[in-house]
Amino acid sequence: MSASTDSIDEAGRAVPGVERQFDGGRNGEPKPAAGGPPRVSAATLGIPLAYLAVTVFGIWWIDIRPAAVAAGLGDIGRLLQRMVPPTTGPVPALLTLTLETLWIALAGTGLAAIASVFLAAAASRHFTGPRAVRWLAQGIIIVTRAVPSLIFAILFVRIFGLGPLAGALAIAFHSVGMIGKMMSDVFEEQVPAPHEAIAAVGANRMQNFVSTTLTRALPAAASLVIYRLDINVRASAVLGLVGAGGIGVALQTAIGSLNYRRAAGIILAIVVLLLILELIAYLVQRAVAEHADEHTESRLFAPGKEASTPGWNRSRLMRTGAGAAAACLFLFSLGQLSVNSARLGQAWGNATALLAGFVPPVFTQDILLGIFESVIMAFTATFFGVLIGLVIAVLSTRHLVTFAPLAFTLRGLVVFVRGIPDIVYALIFVAALGLGPFAGFLALTISCTALASKFFTDSLQNVDPAPIRALEATGANRVQIFVSGVWPQFVPSFIGNSLFTSDLALRESAVLGIVGAGGVGFLLDESVATLHYQQTAGILIGLIVVVVALESVARWARRKVI
Template sequence: MSGTTRQIVEDPRTPRPGSREPRDGQRPSAPRTSPPGSKRPRVSAATLGIPLAYLAVTVFGVWWIDIRPAAVAAGFGDIARLLERMVPPTTGPVSDLLTLALETLWIAIAGTGLATIASVFLAAAASRHFTGPKLVRWLAQGIIIVTRAVPSLIFAILFVRIFGLGPLAGGLAIAVHSIGMIGKMMADVFEEQSPSPREAIASVGASRLQNFVSTTLTRALPAVTSLVIYRLDINVRASAVLGLVGAGGIGVALQTAIGSLNYRRAAGIILVIVALLLILELVAYLVQRAVAEHADEHTQSQLHVAGSTPAAPGWNRSRVLRSAAAASAVILFLYSLSQLSLNLSRLGQAWNNALALLSGFVPPVFTEEILLGIFESVIMAFTATFFGVLVGLVIAVLSTRHLVRFEPLSLALRGIVVFMRGIPDIVYALIFVAALGLGPFAGFLALSISCTALASKFFTDSLQNIDPAPLRALEATGAGRIQVFVSGVWPQFVPSFIGNSLFTSDLALRESAVLGIVGAGGIGFLLDESVATLHYQQTAGILIGLIVVVVALESVARWARRKVI
């Protein structure tokens, strides 16, 4: 999706507990003020260097992608004519579409559940508090990094080759990629806990497993629950397009409709995807409120009421609801697994396919074509981020109530952003390729829309949570709106602006790596072709290159956050 999280690889919506990276709605620190006559603090190198680097890359990207005003105007004309051909939308056989929509949901639930189970063990091993062999910790951290760096659609391509067409490949792709985010953030949750309970349990002779379950895991459950619900929302968006590479779900119908030039049915399918995602976003929001600690004034801080004996805690309404919800989640997860078309014969064949795939990876091949494709993906991502951040900042300022006090405008802009985020990036790319033809220009436009929606969401939440006292003080002195923004808002907003812009780039880079699958430029086309033609050494080279680029960007982001935030 487009959408969903900065702390992680995929489109965030709500604050994720336990992460050390900037979150939606996280309140930036108030600007430090110096006493009269003192020197002004030096501006961080990251504060100036990062925007200048984005500007330099964007100037080059405008030339590389051939973004000219005349070409943009002509392109929007072609897109308008395509949209006219998509009206009125139709869905075709509703029963078939409903079946595919449910299959999308089962893929997301099964993948999220599998990733959660695996992430508990990986996060425990990757945490700084892990007392086992260092090799195990390094291996767990490496798995988390690699699975986070490779997009789910790329995993889907590989698993389709191993397991064949169908939802099983999609569910496993969602699971493996989700480990990167869930495992990383779960490890952060474990690390941020106070060590006192662990030390107390260890002092009475408890084993390492007993200590972990009774202290670390138990205290992390509320945060982990919120994290998993948020990840499920992201995975539904991702699984909606896995059918484009044969991994099941409603994307199969979308690819068929566009491939057969049935644009009205394609429009109807896109609307169904958007409706499904918006409904699930609302459900996720309600569930997160329900599981949040002290979600309302009636929530009690105690976990259980007193039972008949101190060793037997009693049952109250809250405990009954939590237990019922947990049981329902387990049943739903098990049912979703049964819908992935899993059978023993396919597993036996998959093992041979996996061995052939992995053995073909060695030695990896790096060619000029691979480097050029990765380079084009990076240029697309950074150029789209630059334009998306600028437009997103304007939308965020106009959507923030204590900056622009016009409620209808704020609500309208927020609704537009929600709708924009509801359409996955690759769907935008499909539309632009159909209207404009193959090439990076279509991918740039798709990523620009995604970056605009994502950045505006992040920025709006951050602006809503700045300290309003400096703003009101400036207004009391007769300062204008622009003066209030420059002197009162911007100093507080800079850390969030830098951090969220970097995270938007991170997500855009992952997405740009797969847009080539539908012909929208970048390395995706070459990757898909290498798997389809069994050139696995080339596939390995592409994957290694993507991992190196993503890890390098994450390292720059961590450095910038230390300097700015």
Template sequence: MVSAAPVRRAAAPVSARPPVSSRAVVAAALLVAAVAVTWLAFWWIGLSAASLAAGLDDTARLLARMWPPDLPGAADVARMVAETLLIAVAGTGLAALASVPLAFVAARTHRGPRWLRPVARTVVVLTRAVPTLAFAILFVRIFGLGPPAGALAVAVHSVGMIAKLLADAVEEADPAPAEAARACGAGEAQVAVSAVLPRVLPALTAIVLYRLDINIRASAVLGVVGAGGIGVALQTALGSLNYHRAAGIICVIVVLVLLLELLSVALRRRTGAGRAAGDTPRRRTRAGRAAGGTLRRRTRAGGATGTAALPAGRTPYDVGWDRRRVLRAAGAVTVTAVFLVSLAALSPDPGRLAGAWPNLRDLLAGLWPPAFTGDLLMAVLESLLMALGAAAAGAACGLALALLTAAGTTPWRPLSAVVRVLLVVVRGVPDLVYALLFVAALGLGPFAGFLALWISSTALAAKLFADSLEQLDPLPYKALTAAGARPWQAFTAGTWPRFVPSFTGNGLFVADLALRESVVLGIAGAGGVGYLMQESIATLRYDTTAAIVIAIAVVVYAIETLARIARRHLL
């Protein structure tokens, strides 16, 4: 018999292309969605090259009318700046006090009643979703005009951010000390105060300093709705068409914000809050070595040689007062004194606060049921399109500016320095100020709000993108250029694939901030849902106010969820 030869199957062709990853799919989907939303926003607003050129021409004529700036007197400037700073400090201090217990309850490590955690997380989300200026409108209605309403607005909105970031720090803290305290019979409050809070105190310091910087910017424009600060003078000048005085007040706001930003950076470097968690045993302080170190000193006792755990003359429970500990105690006392002085300087009238109860009762009684209407949903959609379109356009322009400023991609170092200074100045002007200027130049409507958000989103995106580009490893780019690749080829092949996660994450962060600010800009007449909120409170239609707040919270939470999913797939 002749055996049949084995039949060989043809090998399947090997594909030279790698399989499509979920990361690439998510990145492509986000890019397509950004392009589609930007086109829809341009169509909705009626933005075109001709309208943009006409709008810029009107804005240029308005700026020409504002020159030269008319600065207020030194006494008036000092009073307005002091009131703005007091509002920010008092609000941040109140928020820090309220955020510490809220963060411990909202953290996943909480061992108390289970129903408290979802309640705490709901409070964190709601307070973070509603902008400061929206809270200011509510508190002005409840407590009347003046700085106390502004301080409460700053405090309530700041609770969301401080509590969220502090809860993350509590969850990441070493659980061993807390477990040891529980094993000794300590309650949850004792565990939080003695075992967890000291370990997250550096993170809390950094968070509060960062939030104070944000609150000072926000406090500068709270006066637009009557909540005190330098914004009152700005609104008065614009309302009376005194553009020279408005320009002078804007200059004061910009200088104030820039100086405080430099001070905030210096304080963060001085305190070293971000480095506290990463200290190594080699860098322990003298107090730390005395309390828990293993300093060994040879002693002679009857001819025998032994070791002593502590220096002679110091009891085990006395860790001593060194220079570092004295400075920390003095700093804590100083911060407490400044906070108390800021509260007292706001002159809260007890009778006025007691009389606010009927207003608060009427507001709470009128919030339910929320009144959702077609006009409200269209206004929310307008705010959403305005914010996402401006964020997408700002991300594109910010990327171009980031390539000019980043150390590894700039074509000329002096150009990088000039662009960086320009971006700092642009970021120093609050979004609402841009909106007021564009409304004065172009009239009411979403076109003015879109331009204001576009400018602020471009400046913020450029800073974030430049920082991310400088943190990337430059070796792939240098290797490709050394092999003969042109700069754009080296960037496309060596830098861009590793920059995509940061680009996406920072772009979504810019969109989140733009969405919050779009609500605020409507108060100045720059389109969106903000105008409806201010009108509903002025006319006592609190059911509409409740519907607006719920709609804003849902949209902001959806954007945050999208950003979290994108980061999980891209990072």
């Protein structure tokens, strides 16, 4: 992976460039079979057909009918009318909760970044220590990535009690999975020559890692951590729904008391906070990251007067200042987590009781049915979200539609929709439509549409323009240009990003039941609240198995398609 921030996408890992998306092809073109047309892999046809089959079943299971959708839209419209005009209530109280949300995200992201350095180093295939350590590190990364942050929040509230400490730890544990996996990939993709040179002069393992692997990975790692912070602010905004602090507490109180106008004001406050932080994250990424081109390498220091002495330049000063500011913010955020000795003293006993209660895990028919419903909701929502997102992406790029105001409006709408967490949509739909998977399906469909449209728009903007220009020179119309010049290049990204959208939807569907929107989340919340930890363990194991299985399918598909 390059140190460029452009290689970091919302998929949590590097999204291959167009030129790498087909085995043996150039500029995104499929490698042709000898004497015949380009070969279409089984994954290219099989994965869309599998989605279609699951969606047909999901339409029946969730009871998605045109009449029900029309009636639901009417109910949602009436609820939205009750939310206008939005009010915020006491502004100081709302501001305090908003800042608490920010401190939870900063503290959790910082803790995850520190832990991920060690886990990624141990999980990398270049690790020369005991194999058992590598397996343990890989296992921790897999498990923490599979369990959503809201589920971690439920468990940590049980261990540490209500408040922001549980929220920060939930953010940290879940983020370790993504940051650790990505850092491990960055470490593995580095050329081995500097590592071998340092080892040859007698440096020990730690000296070698710090002076070669870690320093060269810092630009990409900084971009990754900044991006993860953006995700974590979105996640921490709703942790208050399970008592883990932040602005979600106010949102739950407002909806629970049917004060929908205040709920709307809180949702708008969350969106504004997320949009501001997204802009700040983008600007900081540009400031701290080094972009390598084909003639230069990303490097941490400028040349000094002597070869052995690193020098200072504007870029290094900015990075140093940004690093110092980030460290100060992280330390300050840790001080805002309401940590006290009494809580920490009780935590060990609570954690021991919780973990002891996990054995043996219990798998009931209700658990299997809940996980099954979560999977059906996720895949059905992904299918509709991908279709709608593809339409939005096509209308947002110049390859088919050249009306700039339309593209700008659609992109702004997607940014706004992405600013609202999934579970907030679920809360609104449950309030309007009642309990059940239909509300969860609608919430996930909106989320999948916004996510897929962003992925697809970014991919369509980066396709090779040469085939497009050639078709334009022959007088082809816009539809012909898209079908023949754009779509063949876009297929690998379409498949890969659709799979990743499913992965995220599955994680979210597992927690929407907490607010009554179907799936296994209700059972999970209930099992923790009633101290049925064996059932909790069974649910967590089931979710991990399903998520790991989906990731395995995604890896297979990428090998076949990308």
